[in-house]
Amino acid sequence: MKSSASSPAEVQLDKVIFSYGEGVFSFDVTCRAGHVTAIMGPSGSGKSTLLNLVAGFEKPASGHILIGNRNVTHDSPARRPVSMVFQENNLFAHLNVEQNVGLGRSPSLRLTKADHAAIIDALARTGLEAKNKRLPGELSGGERQRVALARVLVRERPVLLLDEPFASLGPALREDMLDLVAALQKERAMTVLFVTHQPEDAQRISHDMIFIETGHVVAQGPVQDFFSKAGPEAFQRYIGTQQAG
Numbered sequence: 001m002k003s004s005a006s007s008p009a010e011v012q013l014d015k016v017i018f019s020y021g022e023g024v025f026s027f028d029v030t031c032r033a034g035h036v037t038a039i040m041g042p043s044g045s046g047k048s049t050l051l052n053l054v055a056g057f058e059k060p061a062s063g064h065i066l067i068g069n070r071n072v073t074h075d076s077p078a079r080r081p082v083s084m085v086f087q088e089n090n091l092f093a094h095l096n097v098e099q100n101v102g103l104g105r106s107p108s109l110r111l112t113k114a115d116h117a118a119i120i121d122a123l124a125r126t127g128l129e130a131k132n133k134r135l136p137g138e139l140s141g142g143e144r145q146r147v148a149l150a151r152v153l154v155r156e157r158p159v160l161l162l163d164e165p166f167a168s169l170g171p172a173l174r175e176d177m178l179d180l181v182a183a184l185q186k187e188r189a190m191t192v193l194f195v196t197h198q199p200e201d202a203q204r205i206s207h208d209m210i211f212i213e214t215g216h217v218v219a220q221g222p223v224q225d226f227f228s229k230a231g232p233e234a235f236q237r238y239i240g241t242q243q244a245g
């Protein structure tokens with residue numbers, strides 16, 4: 001059964017422990033339903049790992065993942081009420097825009113009239129109507145990410161995981177894309193977990209922030225608190241280092 005994107009879902013990592021061998025990750029954290037949570041932290045701190053645990057690409061050694069109060073710890077990625085957009089390689093190169101979006105409805109592209117209507121809607125919403133027959137190789141980087149967002153729309157999952165989706169785009173285009181995400185998030189009341197290295201991107205669209213260091217959440221709270229003078233020391237140090245670099 002498809003989860004409705006209209007019912008916001010909390011995302012909880014409940015005493016989750018995970019390890020790739022050497023480094024241990026421990027996450028005990030909740031992301032508010034229907035809000036955008038930015039996930040920031042130094043390179044290698046575990047931001048993508050956190051998203052992969054929620055998506056089901058990695059399994060915790062112990063603890064639970066709950067989405068909308070449903071325990072999904074043992075569910076495969078396909079069964080989880082989640083969509084994910086990566087920095088790149090979100091699309092199949094041999095399928096055109098419409099087909100790539102259609103995969104969000106049916107992996108075999110057996111599409112009903114209602115599916116086609118949803119695809120047309122999503123293409124209009126993301127400004128891609130005129131490019132529906134193009135292959136990904138015939139699109140700009142920003143357009144390809146729009147296709148990925150159109151697919152998120154037709155999937156109608158309540159949780160959206162964004163792993164630095166606009167990192168390779170220039171600042172003006174990145175702002176456009178972030179505003180599109182913010183509009184779609186609001187429209188669908190999605191719960192968004194947004195990994196980014198850009199403090200200004202986090203500030204632009206996020207309500208909350210999680211700051212990670214060496215596999216642990218070291219600070220969490222409303223995003224504006226992080227940017228005040230009294231913000232978490234670890235975060236201040238991190239953005240200080242980034243700006244100095």
Ligand SMILES: Nc1ncnc2c1ncn2[C@@H]1O[C@H](COP(=O)(O)OP(=O)(O)OP(=O)(O)O)[C@@H](O)[C@H]1O
Nearest residue numbers: 020021023041042043044045046047048049050197
């Ligand atoms: N498949 C894997 N096998 C072994 N180690 C891994 C694997 N994936 C990630 N790691 C290690 O786990 C740690 C956390 O990686 P992760 O990708 O979650 O960090 P990140 O905070 O998202 O980093 P970045 O900002 O550079 O993308 C890193 O030390 C990384 O080398």
